[in-house]
Amino acid sequence: MTLARRDTVVRELMDDPDCDPERLRRTLRRFSTVNRLVSAWGIVYRHRLAPWLWGLGRPARVLDLGSGGGDVVLRLADLARNDGLAVHWVGADPDPRAHDVAAARARADVEFRCVDSAALLATGERFDAVVSNHVLHHLGDALPAFAADSLALSAGPVLHGDIVRSRGAYGLYAVGITPFAPGTFLRTDGLRSIRRSFTAAELQEALDPAAWTVESPAPFRLLAVGRGRA
Numbered sequence: 073m074t075l076a077r078r079d080t081v082v083r084e085l086m087d088d089p090d091c092d093p094e095r096l097r098r099t100l101r102r103f104s105t106v107n108r109l110v111s112a113w114g115i116v117y118r119h120r121l122a123p124w125l126w127g128l129g130r131p132a133r134v135l136d137l138g139s140g141g142g143d144v145v146l147r148l149a150d151l152a153r154n155d156g157l158a159v160h161w162v163g164a165d166p167d168p169r170a171h172d173v174a175a176a177r178a179r180a181d182v183e184f185r186c187v188d189s190a191a192l193l194a195t196g197e198r199f200d201a202v203v204s205n206h207v208l209h210h211l212g213d214a215l216p217a218f219a220a221d222s223l224a225l226s227a228g229p230v231l232h233g234d235i236v237r238s239r240g241a242y243g244l245y246a247v248g249i250t251p252f253a254p255g256t257f258l259r260t261d262g263l264r265s266i267r268r269s270f271t272a273a274e275l276q277e278a279l280d281p282a283a284w285t286v287e288s289p290a291p292f293r294l295l296a297v298g299r300g301r302a
């Protein structure tokens with residue numbers, strides 16, 4: 073196994089529609105802990121999202137595309153609420169298994185829809201900002217359409233966070249995930265995700281350079297930053 077090139081063939085166990093549903097539910101729930109430790113959304117919220125939301129001077133609507141079990145959008149909602157920001161959050165994911173886990177966590181300021189980016193765009197609904205976590209590496213040929221949908225859905229920033237493919241990320245994840253992995257797909261799928269992930273240069277090349285800038289907001293993290301066109 074080498075990390076020199078992206079592995080676009082390897083599939084995550086949880087993408088198998090016939091995977092063990094209980095193990096899948098445990099995996100989706102435990103992402104709350106894992107994403108908090110690895111995904112750097114606290115930093116991205118503080119430096120990118122919160123200043124924009126404050127600047128609007130009115131209640132905002134923010135979309136998490138590919139929200140999975142919902143933990144990232146719920147964390148962002150907690151951060152905004154603690155800051156006294158009025159935001160309605162929407163998590164959208166077409167996978168009904170992920171949607172079921174997320175929907176059980178819905179609350180007054182966070183709703184979940186079982187829908188993909190294209191279907192949401194077709195409804196005509198638009199948002200003040202769009203975010204995603206760990207979706208880009210997942211997509212394959214659908215990446216350009218997903219990126220374009222996200223720009224069309226947002227009147228403000230579009231922020232796609234992902235892990236970087238590197239030996240460091242792979243080695244640290246392999247060790248660090250050990251206490252959280254039992255009974256879940258976290259170990260195998262996390263390592264497969266890193267094999268599928270981009271380097272900063274690869275992601276910049278995969279996205280329209282006129283629309284996207286790829287940054288590194290924290291060690292082992294990538295952030296594709298775009299400006300919405302809604």
Ligand SMILES: C[S@@+](CC[C@H](N)C(=O)[O-])C[C@H]1O[C@@H](n2cnc3c(N)ncnc32)[C@H](O)[C@@H]1O
Binds near residue numbers: 164
């Ligand atoms: C690796 S999971 C990440 C889930 C979650 N964001 C997290 O960080 O745990 C990628 C998710 O993207 C969703 N997805 C794929 N294509 C999508 C699209 N076009 N619109 C919205 N979600 C999509 C998949 O269903 C999947 O749940």
